Each structure stands twice: as structure tokens, then as C-alpha cells.
Amino acid sequence: EAGVAQSPRYKIIEKRQSVAFWCNPISGHATLYWYQQILGQGPKLLIQFQNNGVVDDSQLPKDRFSAERLKGVDSTLKIQPAKLEDSAVYLCASSWGENTEAFFGQGTRLTVV
Amino acid sequence: GIQVEQSPPDLILQEGANSTLRCNFSDSVNNLQWFHQNPWGQLINLFYIPSGTKQNGRLSATTVATERYSLLYISSSQTTDSGVYFCAVNPLYGGATNKLIFGTGTLLAVQP
Numbered sequence: 001e002a003g004v005a006q007s008p009r010y011k012i013i014e015k016r017q018s019v020a021f022w023c024n025p026i027s028g029h030a031t032l033y034w035y036q037q038i039l040g041q042g043p044k045l046l047i048q049f050q051n052n053g054v055v056d057d058s059q060l061p062k063d064r065f066s067a068e069r070l071k072g073v074d075s076t077l078k079i080q081p082a083k084l085e086d087s088a089v090y091l092c093a094s095s096w097g098e099n100t101e102a103f104f105g106q107g108t109r110l111t112v113v
Numbered sequence: 114g115i116q117v118e119q120s121p122p123d124l125i126l127q128e129g130a131n132s133t134l135r136c137n138f139s140d141s142v143n144n145l146q147w148f149h150q151n152p153w154g155q156l157i158n159l160f161y162i163p164s165g166t167k168q169n170g171r172l173s174a175t176t177v178a179t180e181r182y183s184l185l186y187i188s189s190s191q192t193t194d195s196g197v198y199f200c201a202v203n204p205l206y207g208g209a210t211n212k213l214i215f216g217t218g219t220l221l222a223v224q225p
Contacts, residue, residue: 033213042199042215043156055211089154098211099143099203104156 002026004105006092012111018080021108025073025094031055032069033102034077035091043091049075050098082112115140115204117216125222126190134185134219136200143203145176146213147185150197159185159198190223197221 005024013019025032030051035043046065047057051072060067064083069075079086089109095102116139126132136145144163148156160167160174162183167174171190176183183200200216 037154042218045212045214048211050211091156093156093213101144101146101158101161102201102213103158104148107154107156109154 004092004094004103006090006105006108008108009106010109010111012113013082015084015112016081018078019082019110020076020078021090021092021110023075023077023092023105025075025092026103029094029096029103030072031095031098031100031102032075033093033095034067034075035093037089037091037107039088046077055098079110082110084112086110087112115142115202115214117200117202117214119198119200119216119219121219122217123220123222125224128190128192128223128225130190130223131186131188132190132221134187134198134221136183136185136216138181138183138200138202138216140181141205142178142181143205145178145183145203146201147174147183148199148201149194150199150218152196156199187221190221192223192225195221195223 032049034046037043046060048055049069067077089107091107093102093104118137120135147159162176164178171188173186198219
């Protein structure tokens with residue numbers, strides 16, 4: 001069974017530029033999560049989808065971050081404009097349903113200079 | 114909201130030693146997972162363990178939901194066990210019942 005796929009693996013951008021990350025969850029998984037992990041900290045949930053609807057985005061900085069999940073499958077997370085403090089690993093995860101086992105992709109390491 | 118604390122924060126072991134990592138959570142949970150984050154940043158699923166005990170090779174885990182803690186046992190540690198170990202929970206009550214909330218992590222270094 002294929003795992004959660006993310007791209008790109010690495011990205012370096014200048015502050016005020018925009019960037020987008022892509023995630024393809026495990027086939028059949030209805031729940032999709034985006035997490036931000038700053039160096040030395042645990043992952044922090046940014047947004048959670050159930051199919052193509054948003055379940056929780058309370059910690060998403062909506063002035064600069066946006067996310068969508070078209071057709072309830074793939075998802076994109078966008079940052080516009082980026083700030084230095086956005087430098088982190090962005091992790092995508094999926095699960096069959098809410099409160100079931102979650103599986104993570106390899107992450108995208110973003111460096112904002 | 115729920116607090117998830119892990120101990121110890123850092124641990125250094127000699128290869129072959131055993132260790133116990135602890136995860137305490139401040140409120141009732143629907144489920145609990147243990148992950149190993151390797152040096153390349155990948156989160157590897159170790160256990161999905163809302164309650165009871167599970168074993169997988171040299172690793173085992175026990176969750177006592179009524180007392181709000183979980184333990185991860187690593188026996189005969191190897192250098193490949195190095196990395197950060199996280200527990201993560203889905204709270205049972207409150208506005209965060211669908212969220213997977215991570216603990217503070219334990220950084221493990223296994224020396225040859």
C-alpha cells in the first residue's frame with residue numbers, strides 16, 4: 001500500500017515570496033491533516049479536513065496560509081507572503097476517519113531567507 | 114486544552130541497554146499513538162494503542178487510560194533507535210476531540 005506522498009521535499013524561498021506544498025493521502029483515507037513542525041518542537045496541527053470539508057483550522061494563520069482539498073483527495077497548502085518564522089517542516093498525514101490511526105508523509109522542509 | 118507531557122526530555126543510552134519512555138496526558142483520550150521521528154524527519158508509526166499492551170519485536174507499549182499515561186519500552190537498544198519519540202492523542206472531550214495532539218517528545222541517542 002502506498003504511503004502519504006508529499007512534494008517538494010525541500011524548498012528555499014526569500015521572505016515575502018509565496019510557496020505551495022502538495023499532499024496525496026493514502027487511498028481511501030477521508031481525514032487529512034497538515035502540521036507545522038519547527039525545529040526542536042513537536043508537530044502543531046494547522047488544518048484538518050474530513051473529505052473536502054474543513055474540520056478544524058483554528059491554528060492556521062489565515063492572513064497568509066491557505067489550504068484546500070479538492071474532490072476530497074489531494075491537498076495543497078499555500079503560504080503567501082512567507083515570513084522568516086515560517087521556516088519549518090510541513091507534514092501531511094491521513095487517516096481512514098477521525099480518531100483512527102494516522103500516517104505521515106516524509107514532509108517538506110521549508111527555509112525562508 | 115489537553116496537555117501531553119513526555120519524559121525524560123533527553124536520553125543517552127549505550128547500545129544494548131533498555132529504556133522506558135513515558136507519556137502523561139491531562140484528560141481522557143479516544144486513542145493514543147507512538148511515533149519515532151528518524152534523523153531525516155520521517156514520522157514512523159510504532160503503536161496505535163488506546164489501552165492495553167502491545168509488542169512489536171524489541172518494542173512494546175502499555176497505555177493505562179484510566180490513569181492517563183502510556184509507556185514505551187525499548188529493549189536491547191540499537192543505534193538505529195536514535196531519534197525523537199512522540200506520543201500523540203485524540204482528546205475524548207472538548208472542542209479538540211478530532212485533533213491529533215502531540216506530546217513534547219523524547220530525544221534518544223544510542224551510542225555504539
